[in-house]
Amino acid sequence: MARFNYSYRSGEFAAAMAGNQDPIAFAGTAAITEAGNVAKTAGRRNIAAAGFSVRWQNALRLNIYPKGRTSIDAAALIFHKIPYAGVFEDNTLISGKPTLWLPLPTAPKRAGRQKMTPALYVRTIGPLVSIERPGKPPLLAGKIAINRRSKPGEDGRHKVTLSALRRGGKGAPSTLVPLFIGVDRVSIRDKLSIREIVQSAAGQLGALYFKNLRAN
Structure with a gap:
Protein backbone atom coordinates (compact mmCIF):
# COMPACT_ATOMS: atom_id res chain seq x y z
CA MET A 1 0.00 0.00 0.00
CA ALA A 2 1.43 3.34 -1.01
CA ARG A 3 1.78 6.26 1.33
CA PHE A 4 -0.50 9.22 0.81
CA ASN A 5 0.21 12.81 1.70
CA TYR A 6 -2.46 15.49 1.84
CA SER A 7 -1.75 19.05 2.89
CA TYR A 8 -3.93 22.13 3.09
CA ARG A 9 -2.18 25.38 2.12
CA SER A 10 -3.96 28.70 2.42
CA GLY A 11 -1.40 30.54 0.24
CA GLU A 12 -2.15 34.17 -0.49
CA PHE A 13 -5.19 34.15 1.75
CA ALA A 14 -3.01 33.24 4.74
CA ALA A 15 -0.55 35.98 3.85
CA ALA A 16 -3.35 38.54 3.69
CA MET A 17 -4.57 37.36 7.06
CA ALA A 18 -1.13 37.46 8.71
CA GLY A 19 -2.55 39.25 11.75
CA ASN A 20 -5.03 36.45 12.26
CA GLN A 21 -2.85 33.36 11.69
CA ASP A 22 -3.65 31.53 14.90
CA PRO A 23 -7.33 30.89 14.05
CA ILE A 24 -6.34 29.93 10.51
CA ALA A 25 -3.64 27.56 11.72
CA PHE A 26 -6.05 26.05 14.23
CA ALA A 27 -8.77 25.53 11.61
CA GLY A 28 -6.34 24.07 9.09
CA THR A 29 -4.81 21.64 11.56
CA ALA A 30 -8.22 20.63 12.93
CA ALA A 31 -9.54 20.02 9.41
CA ILE A 32 -6.52 17.90 8.48
CA THR A 33 -6.83 15.91 11.71
CA GLU A 34 -10.55 15.27 11.25
CA ALA A 35 -10.12 14.22 7.62
CA GLY A 36 -7.22 11.97 8.57
CA ASN A 37 -9.23 10.26 11.30
CA VAL A 38 -12.16 9.77 8.90
CA ALA A 39 -9.79 8.11 6.42
CA LYS A 40 -8.14 5.95 9.07
CA THR A 41 -11.44 4.74 10.54
CA ALA A 42 -13.00 4.01 7.15
CA GLY A 43 -9.79 2.40 5.94
CA ARG A 44 -9.63 0.04 8.90
CA ARG A 45 -13.27 -0.91 8.30
CA ASN A 46 -12.40 -1.64 4.68
CA ILE A 47 -9.48 -3.86 5.74
CA ALA A 48 -11.74 -5.72 8.20
CA ALA A 49 -14.45 -6.22 5.57
CA ALA A 50 -11.83 -7.77 3.26
CA GLY A 51 -11.20 -10.45 5.89
CA PHE A 52 -7.86 -9.24 7.27
CA SER A 53 -6.91 -9.64 10.92
CA VAL A 54 -7.06 -6.99 13.64
CA ARG A 55 -3.28 -6.71 13.32
CA TRP A 56 -3.67 -5.70 9.67
CA GLN A 57 -6.45 -3.26 10.55
CA ASN A 58 -4.40 -1.56 13.26
CA ALA A 59 -1.38 -1.36 10.96
CA LEU A 60 -3.13 1.41 9.01
CA ARG A 61 -1.78 4.51 10.73
CA LEU A 62 -2.22 8.28 10.70
CA ASN A 63 0.46 10.88 11.38
CA ILE A 64 -0.27 14.62 11.57
CA TYR A 65 2.49 17.13 10.80
CA PRO A 66 3.90 19.25 12.28
CA LYS A 67 3.63 17.19 15.44
CA GLY A 68 2.38 18.83 18.60
CA ARG A 69 1.43 22.23 17.19
CA THR A 70 -0.98 23.94 14.81
CA SER A 71 0.11 25.19 11.41
CA ILE A 72 -1.43 26.63 8.25
CA ASP A 73 0.71 24.04 6.44
CA ALA A 74 -0.61 21.05 8.38
CA ALA A 75 -0.46 17.70 6.58
CA ALA A 76 -1.78 14.18 7.18
CA LEU A 77 0.06 11.01 6.24
CA ILE A 78 -1.97 7.80 5.95
CA PHE A 79 0.23 4.71 5.65
CA HIS A 80 0.31 0.99 6.30
CA LYS A 81 3.08 -0.45 8.46
CA ILE A 82 3.14 -3.75 6.56
CA PRO A 83 5.35 -2.94 3.54
CA TYR A 84 3.68 -5.27 1.04
CA ALA A 85 0.10 -4.32 1.89
CA GLY A 86 -0.11 -2.40 -1.39
CA VAL A 87 -0.40 -5.60 -3.42
CA PHE A 88 -3.98 -5.90 -2.16
CA GLU A 89 -4.85 -2.41 -3.43
CA ASP A 90 -4.61 -3.40 -7.11
CA ASN A 91 -4.79 -6.59 -9.13
CA ARG A 189 -6.93 -9.67 -6.77
CA ASP A 190 -7.64 -6.25 -5.36
CA LYS A 191 -9.31 -6.42 -1.96
CA LEU A 192 -8.83 -2.94 -0.56
CA SER A 193 -9.97 0.57 -1.50
CA ILE A 194 -7.75 2.71 0.73
CA ARG A 195 -6.80 5.18 -2.02
CA GLU A 196 -10.45 5.93 -2.78
CA ILE A 197 -11.19 6.29 0.94
CA VAL A 198 -8.32 8.77 1.46
CA GLN A 199 -9.35 10.76 -1.61
CA SER A 200 -12.93 10.95 -0.32
CA ALA A 201 -11.71 12.19 3.07
CA ALA A 202 -9.47 14.77 1.39
CA GLY A 203 -12.51 16.03 -0.51
CA GLN A 204 -14.06 17.07 2.83
CA LEU A 205 -11.17 19.38 3.77
CA GLY A 206 -12.80 22.59 2.60
CA ALA A 207 -15.99 22.03 4.59
CA LEU A 208 -14.03 20.90 7.65
CA TYR A 209 -11.77 23.94 7.45
CA PHE A 210 -14.63 26.44 7.43
CA LYS A 211 -16.45 24.52 10.15
CA ASN A 212 -13.43 24.77 12.44
CA LEU A 213 -12.75 28.39 11.45
CA ARG A 214 -16.27 29.41 12.49
CA ALA A 215 -16.00 27.39 15.72
CA ASN A 216 -12.76 29.14 16.76
Whole structure:
Protein backbone atom coordinates (compact mmCIF):
# COMPACT_ATOMS: atom_id res chain seq x y z
CA MET A 1 0.00 0.00 0.00
CA ALA A 2 1.43 3.34 -1.01
CA ARG A 3 1.78 6.26 1.33
CA PHE A 4 -0.50 9.22 0.81
CA ASN A 5 0.21 12.81 1.70
CA TYR A 6 -2.46 15.49 1.84
CA SER A 7 -1.75 19.05 2.89
CA TYR A 8 -3.93 22.13 3.09
CA ARG A 9 -2.18 25.38 2.12
CA SER A 10 -3.96 28.70 2.42
CA GLY A 11 -1.40 30.54 0.24
CA GLU A 12 -2.15 34.17 -0.49
CA PHE A 13 -5.19 34.15 1.75
CA ALA A 14 -3.01 33.24 4.74
CA ALA A 15 -0.55 35.98 3.85
CA ALA A 16 -3.35 38.54 3.69
CA MET A 17 -4.57 37.36 7.06
CA ALA A 18 -1.13 37.46 8.71
CA GLY A 19 -2.55 39.25 11.75
CA ASN A 20 -5.03 36.45 12.26
CA GLN A 21 -2.85 33.36 11.69
CA ASP A 22 -3.65 31.53 14.90
CA PRO A 23 -7.33 30.89 14.05
CA ILE A 24 -6.34 29.93 10.51
CA ALA A 25 -3.64 27.56 11.72
CA PHE A 26 -6.05 26.05 14.23
CA ALA A 27 -8.77 25.53 11.61
CA GLY A 28 -6.34 24.07 9.09
CA THR A 29 -4.81 21.64 11.56
CA ALA A 30 -8.22 20.63 12.93
CA ALA A 31 -9.54 20.02 9.41
CA ILE A 32 -6.52 17.90 8.48
CA THR A 33 -6.83 15.91 11.71
CA GLU A 34 -10.55 15.27 11.25
CA ALA A 35 -10.12 14.22 7.62
CA GLY A 36 -7.22 11.97 8.57
CA ASN A 37 -9.23 10.26 11.30
CA VAL A 38 -12.16 9.77 8.90
CA ALA A 39 -9.79 8.11 6.42
CA LYS A 40 -8.14 5.95 9.07
CA THR A 41 -11.44 4.74 10.54
CA ALA A 42 -13.00 4.01 7.15
CA GLY A 43 -9.79 2.40 5.94
CA ARG A 44 -9.63 0.04 8.90
CA ARG A 45 -13.27 -0.91 8.30
CA ASN A 46 -12.40 -1.64 4.68
CA ILE A 47 -9.48 -3.86 5.74
CA ALA A 48 -11.74 -5.72 8.20
CA ALA A 49 -14.45 -6.22 5.57
CA ALA A 50 -11.83 -7.77 3.26
CA GLY A 51 -11.20 -10.45 5.89
CA PHE A 52 -7.86 -9.24 7.27
CA SER A 53 -6.91 -9.64 10.92
CA VAL A 54 -7.06 -6.99 13.64
CA ARG A 55 -3.28 -6.71 13.32
CA TRP A 56 -3.67 -5.70 9.67
CA GLN A 57 -6.45 -3.26 10.55
CA ASN A 58 -4.40 -1.56 13.26
CA ALA A 59 -1.38 -1.36 10.96
CA LEU A 60 -3.13 1.41 9.01
CA ARG A 61 -1.78 4.51 10.73
CA LEU A 62 -2.22 8.28 10.70
CA ASN A 63 0.46 10.88 11.38
CA ILE A 64 -0.27 14.62 11.57
CA TYR A 65 2.49 17.13 10.80
CA PRO A 66 3.90 19.25 12.28
CA LYS A 67 3.63 17.19 15.44
CA GLY A 68 2.38 18.83 18.60
CA ARG A 69 1.43 22.23 17.19
CA THR A 70 -0.98 23.94 14.81
CA SER A 71 0.11 25.19 11.41
CA ILE A 72 -1.43 26.63 8.25
CA ASP A 73 0.71 24.04 6.44
CA ALA A 74 -0.61 21.05 8.38
CA ALA A 75 -0.46 17.70 6.58
CA ALA A 76 -1.78 14.18 7.18
CA LEU A 77 0.06 11.01 6.24
CA ILE A 78 -1.97 7.80 5.95
CA PHE A 79 0.23 4.71 5.65
CA HIS A 80 0.31 0.99 6.30
CA LYS A 81 3.08 -0.45 8.46
CA ILE A 82 3.14 -3.75 6.56
CA PRO A 83 5.35 -2.94 3.54
CA TYR A 84 3.68 -5.27 1.04
CA ALA A 85 0.10 -4.32 1.89
CA GLY A 86 -0.11 -2.40 -1.39
CA VAL A 87 -0.40 -5.60 -3.42
CA PHE A 88 -3.98 -5.90 -2.16
CA GLU A 89 -4.85 -2.41 -3.43
CA ASP A 90 -4.61 -3.40 -7.11
CA ASN A 91 -4.79 -6.59 -9.13
CA THR A 92 -1.17 -7.70 -8.77
CA LEU A 93 0.77 -10.41 -10.59
CA ILE A 94 3.79 -11.72 -8.67
CA SER A 95 6.27 -13.83 -10.62
CA GLY A 96 8.82 -16.25 -9.22
CA LYS A 97 12.56 -15.98 -9.89
CA PRO A 98 12.19 -18.56 -11.39
CA THR A 99 9.86 -20.33 -8.93
CA LEU A 100 7.58 -18.87 -6.26
CA TRP A 101 7.30 -21.28 -3.32
CA LEU A 102 3.99 -21.12 -1.47
CA PRO A 103 3.51 -22.78 1.94
CA LEU A 104 1.06 -25.67 2.14
CA PRO A 105 -1.21 -26.08 5.20
CA THR A 106 1.32 -28.60 6.57
CA ALA A 107 4.13 -26.01 6.70
CA PRO A 108 4.92 -24.32 10.03
CA LYS A 109 3.53 -20.79 10.00
CA ARG A 110 6.53 -19.09 11.58
CA ALA A 111 10.01 -19.48 12.96
CA GLY A 112 10.11 -17.05 15.86
CA ARG A 113 8.61 -13.81 14.51
CA GLN A 114 9.43 -14.52 10.87
CA LYS A 115 7.00 -16.02 8.38
CA MET A 116 8.13 -19.40 7.14
CA THR A 117 9.94 -19.63 3.81
CA PRO A 118 11.98 -22.51 2.35
CA ALA A 119 15.25 -20.71 3.17
CA LEU A 120 14.12 -20.04 6.74
CA TYR A 121 12.98 -23.66 7.11
CA VAL A 122 16.38 -25.00 6.06
CA ARG A 123 18.12 -22.57 8.39
CA THR A 124 16.02 -23.22 11.49
CA ILE A 125 14.51 -26.71 11.13
CA GLY A 126 16.24 -28.96 8.61
CA PRO A 127 16.76 -29.91 4.97
CA LEU A 128 14.09 -29.88 2.29
CA VAL A 129 13.78 -32.50 -0.46
CA SER A 130 12.72 -31.47 -3.98
CA ILE A 131 9.95 -33.58 -5.51
CA GLU A 132 9.45 -33.22 -9.26
CA ARG A 133 6.01 -34.19 -10.59
CA PRO A 134 5.66 -34.39 -14.39
CA GLY A 135 2.82 -32.14 -15.50
CA LYS A 136 2.28 -30.83 -11.97
CA PRO A 137 3.91 -28.10 -9.83
CA PRO A 138 7.03 -29.25 -7.94
CA LEU A 139 7.03 -29.72 -4.18
CA LEU A 140 9.51 -29.21 -1.37
CA ALA A 141 9.16 -31.79 1.37
CA GLY A 142 10.47 -31.90 4.91
CA LYS A 143 11.54 -34.94 6.89
CA ILE A 144 9.14 -35.78 9.70
CA ALA A 145 10.32 -38.13 12.43
CA ILE A 146 8.41 -41.38 12.92
CA ASN A 147 8.73 -44.28 15.36
CA ARG A 148 6.96 -47.53 16.09
CA ARG A 149 4.27 -45.76 18.09
CA SER A 150 3.52 -43.07 15.50
CA LYS A 151 0.80 -44.27 13.16
CA PRO A 152 -0.57 -42.46 10.12
CA GLY A 153 -4.09 -41.13 10.22
CA GLU A 154 -7.03 -42.29 8.10
CA ASP A 155 -5.63 -40.30 5.18
CA GLY A 156 -2.37 -42.27 5.40
CA ARG A 157 -0.40 -39.27 6.64
CA HIS A 158 1.49 -38.77 9.86
CA LYS A 159 0.59 -35.82 12.08
CA VAL A 160 2.88 -32.91 11.28
CA THR A 161 4.33 -31.15 14.31
CA LEU A 162 7.22 -28.76 14.60
CA SER A 163 9.05 -31.06 17.01
CA ALA A 164 8.66 -34.05 14.65
CA LEU A 165 10.01 -32.00 11.75
CA ARG A 166 13.00 -30.92 13.81
CA ARG A 167 13.76 -34.48 14.87
CA GLY A 168 13.47 -35.67 11.30
CA GLY A 169 15.78 -32.91 10.15
CA LYS A 170 18.38 -34.06 12.68
CA GLY A 171 18.56 -37.60 11.34
CA ALA A 172 15.85 -39.51 13.23
CA PRO A 173 13.95 -42.20 11.25
CA SER A 174 11.63 -40.18 9.05
CA THR A 175 9.23 -39.95 6.17
CA LEU A 176 8.64 -37.05 3.78
CA VAL A 177 5.78 -34.57 4.07
CA PRO A 178 5.14 -31.89 1.40
CA LEU A 179 5.51 -28.39 2.84
CA PHE A 180 5.81 -26.00 -0.13
CA ILE A 181 4.47 -25.96 -3.68
CA GLY A 182 6.27 -24.19 -6.53
CA VAL A 183 4.44 -21.99 -9.05
CA ASP A 184 5.61 -19.67 -11.83
CA ARG A 185 3.39 -16.79 -10.76
CA VAL A 186 0.43 -15.93 -8.55
CA SER A 187 -2.32 -13.37 -9.15
CA ILE A 188 -3.59 -11.37 -6.18
CA ARG A 189 -6.93 -9.67 -6.77
CA ASP A 190 -7.64 -6.25 -5.36
CA LYS A 191 -9.31 -6.42 -1.96
CA LEU A 192 -8.83 -2.94 -0.56
CA SER A 193 -9.97 0.57 -1.50
CA ILE A 194 -7.75 2.71 0.73
CA ARG A 195 -6.80 5.18 -2.02
CA GLU A 196 -10.45 5.93 -2.78
CA ILE A 197 -11.19 6.29 0.94
CA VAL A 198 -8.32 8.77 1.46
CA GLN A 199 -9.35 10.76 -1.61
CA SER A 200 -12.93 10.95 -0.32
CA ALA A 201 -11.71 12.19 3.07
CA ALA A 202 -9.47 14.77 1.39
CA GLY A 203 -12.51 16.03 -0.51
CA GLN A 204 -14.06 17.07 2.83
CA LEU A 205 -11.17 19.38 3.77
CA GLY A 206 -12.80 22.59 2.60
CA ALA A 207 -15.99 22.03 4.59
CA LEU A 208 -14.03 20.90 7.65
CA TYR A 209 -11.77 23.94 7.45
CA PHE A 210 -14.63 26.44 7.43
CA LYS A 211 -16.45 24.52 10.15
CA ASN A 212 -13.43 24.77 12.44
CA LEU A 213 -12.75 28.39 11.45
CA ARG A 214 -16.27 29.41 12.49
CA ALA A 215 -16.00 27.39 15.72
CA ASN A 216 -12.76 29.14 16.76
